[in-house]
Amino acid sequence: MADINFSGTYPAPDSRAPEGRSGAVRSGDLHWDIIELLFFAYRDFVGDADHELEVFGFGRAHHRVLHFVHRYPGLKVADLLDVLRITKQSLGRVLKQLLDEGYIVQKTGNNDRRQRLLFATAKGEALVGKLAGLQTDRITRALREIRPEGAETVRQFLRAMIDQDDPDKVLETILRTAGPNSKERA
Amino acid sequence: MADINFSGTYPAPDSRAPEGRSGAVRSGDLHWDIIELLFFAYRDFVGDADHELEVFGFGRAHHRVLHFVHRYPGLKVADLLDVLRITKQSLGRVLKQLLDEGYIVQKTGNNDRRQRLLFATAKGEALVGKLAGLQTDRITRALREIRPEGAETVRQFLRAMIDQDDPDKVLETILRTAGPNSKERA
DNA sequence: AAATTTATGTCAGCCATATTGACGTATCTT
């Protein structure tokens, strides 16, 4: 019976479990490595911002709202709901905090006066810029590890990882910018 | 004052907010695009598994536990806590469910009988394999969009995005496997 | 003009997942 020594290292990820494994699952063609790399990379990536947000008494939800409002000034509440894929009740709480504490302001729409267009204040931009700075530092460090063309390869990969069907308006903007027919196309 | 038309498209992401922006934040060298691509890519990537997990009454936490137990058979509870970066109280609940429902089994350590070594059962492997299959399909699709060498570039980028200091044992295994001195090194 | 739809906000409650602190027990180490 597999008696593995756990004092130091683990068995190679592909070693067998003692009980045997279900033969039903495909085992050779699964991208286990990239799945795990994505987990760890994203964990540490958002960790940068999370630590800083604690200081302000905010969570990841606040960051996401502030980020997209900053990046797409005049965003409507409905659009934010599409992007974040949460309910308006959930959004309401964090949005109210950001409004109350002066990180975001609302502005009644000119075409449609029902709309509350959202804008980041200077205070909000300062915070979101600080957070983006932390995350940019990590990205910059990572890009140094690969060839110069690698940056565009990474962008293409990440874009292709995103659901292309039924994109909301923000996502459409992102996908359109240097989209499918970019420079480094094969 | 910026009167933006919201009926169709958004302004380019770099357009100015109406109130002006804090000049204190650096604005030219921030990797806004990659920050957003990571957000959307990860959102859809984990979404694949999330949908399937709902069927089983499980959440993302169950997936992570099952994944790492499957990949690193004989994982200790303490190691799992290191990897997932949660408290043992949080882990306790999901782990208990997975044990009760037969996705994972415990085995007392041979060297140290205090340890509860964790292994995925056939049932557990079937589930984690199914989930990995969904995520692999997305990754495979994405890799088709880039040059063949691009896959290794993506791995290098993701590895470099991970905190290299103080890696736990699982992470050490991952980083060691085809680590810093891999083939496609510049 | 009246009816309907849309955009937004809010109240009330529920659930999953995380947290901290305290304590208990078995086992290994010194």
Add this chain to the structure above:
DNA sequence: AAGATACGTCAATATGGCTGACATAAATTT
């Protein structure tokens, strides 16, 4: 024998999701 370690558990709390219901103002349709 004493202390440290690995794990489990009880209790209380916070955050960030959720659903359902309802209200208001403004736009749109009839």
